[in-house]
Amino acid sequence: MVEPNRVLTVGAAQLGPIALSETRAQVVNRLLHMMTRAHERRCDLVVFPELALTSFFPRWHFDKAEDIDRFFEKSMPGPETRLLFERAAELGIGFCLGFAEMVDDADGAKRFNTSILVDKTGVEIGRYRKVHLPGHADYKPARKWQHLEKAYFDVGDLGFPVWRAFDGIVGMCICNDRRWPETYRMMGLQGVELIVLGYNTPATEPPWGFEPTHLAALHNNLSMQSGAYQNATWVVGVAKAGREEGCDMLGGSAIIAPTGEIVAQARTLDDELIVADCDLDACNHYKSTVFNFVEHRQPDKYGLITETAGSSGRRDQE
Ligand code: CDT
Numbered sequence: 001m002v003e004p005n006r007v008l009t010v011g012a013a014q015l016g017p018i019a020l021s022e023t024r025a026q027v028v029n030r031l032l033h034m035m036t037r038a039h040e041r042r043c044d045l046v047v048f049p050e051l052a053l054t055s056f057f058p059r060w061h062f063d064k065a066e067d068i069d070r071f072f073e074k075s076m077p078g079p080e081t082r083l084l085f086e087r088a089a090e091l092g093i094g095f096c097l098g099f100a101e102m103v104d105d106a107d108g109a110k111r112f113n114t115s116i117l118v119d120k121t122g123v124e125i126g127r128y129r130k131v132h133l134p135g136h137a138d139y140k141p142a143r144k145w146q147h148l149e150k151a152y153f154d155v156g157d158l159g160f161p162v163w164r165a166f167d168g169i170v171g172m173c174i175c176n177d178r179r180w181p182e183t184y185r186m187m188g189l190q191g192v193e194l195i196v197l198g199y200n201t202p203a204t205e206p207p208w209g210f211e212p213t214h215l216a217a218l219h220n221n222l223s224m225q226s227g228a229y230q231n232a233t234w235v236v237g238v239a240k241a242g243r244e245e246g247c248d249m250l251g252g253s254a255i256i257a258p259t260g261e262i263v264a265q266a267r268t269l270d271d272e273l274i275v276a277d278c279d280l281d282a283c284n285h286y287k288s289t290v291f292n293f294v295e296h297r298q299p300d301k302y303g304l305i306t307e308t309a310g311s312s313g314r315r316d317q318e
Contacts, residue, residue, distance in 0.1 A: 129156030188231030
């Protein structure tokens, strides 16, 4: 008997700009609205962007701890975000949410750029903390926009795990992580079938210098499409888009098949839901042929790359 394909209907809930003045309750309302629309379109899972509860605050320099701490969640669910978990359970829809996480442990407070995976009963089943923190740690007064992720966040300490969830194998990463092949490969080696990620990408002024918008869009698609193809997995990338507090953010949220093909892509720079039926069994073809890692990879033959490889010069991301 042929098993029916495992088709997961996934929604990418792109968000337009979030103003600095927007309260958590207001943003949560926007997310609830998107979640309800995703449910109406029969989604099993809806994916929200990186730092989906606030404006992208690393673009500003704040001196005082309390000015920074207000962007962080001390518990998840918390008083304002609990509604998301309750609504998810009511509707029977899973979600992935990016947010700034503050953890108090024995060594003091730690801050992470985090995302969680929540199942259809409203229970958190996975947590990921961003590993690749772009930008700089020091205030650069000459810059119109800062990119202070290195100042405001600790490097993620949970690795790149995957979870058996939604009838498949699911992993997460966040924004800049998507530009690094090892992000996908770490999960690919664990058999990942669906990678969900959110991003906040300036459309023209990345921390490493001016880039025309067409290149920002090209590199966004290129990274996610090659990550999907080379690891035979679905990738769902979800943007915070539009002019946020005067800073233009790239949209282009996309749902990408294991072939590397984009099967759905956002067309606006606003709140926009895109949906695709993701057949997780479609991963099997490349996992068992060209990207059959057990058959074809030869990891013991690759030596470690050293300084002689030609990239010894270090240039700060200005
Ligand atoms: N949030 C985040 O990680 N943004 C980075 C820098 C943007 S500049 C193109 C990113 O890689 O998208």
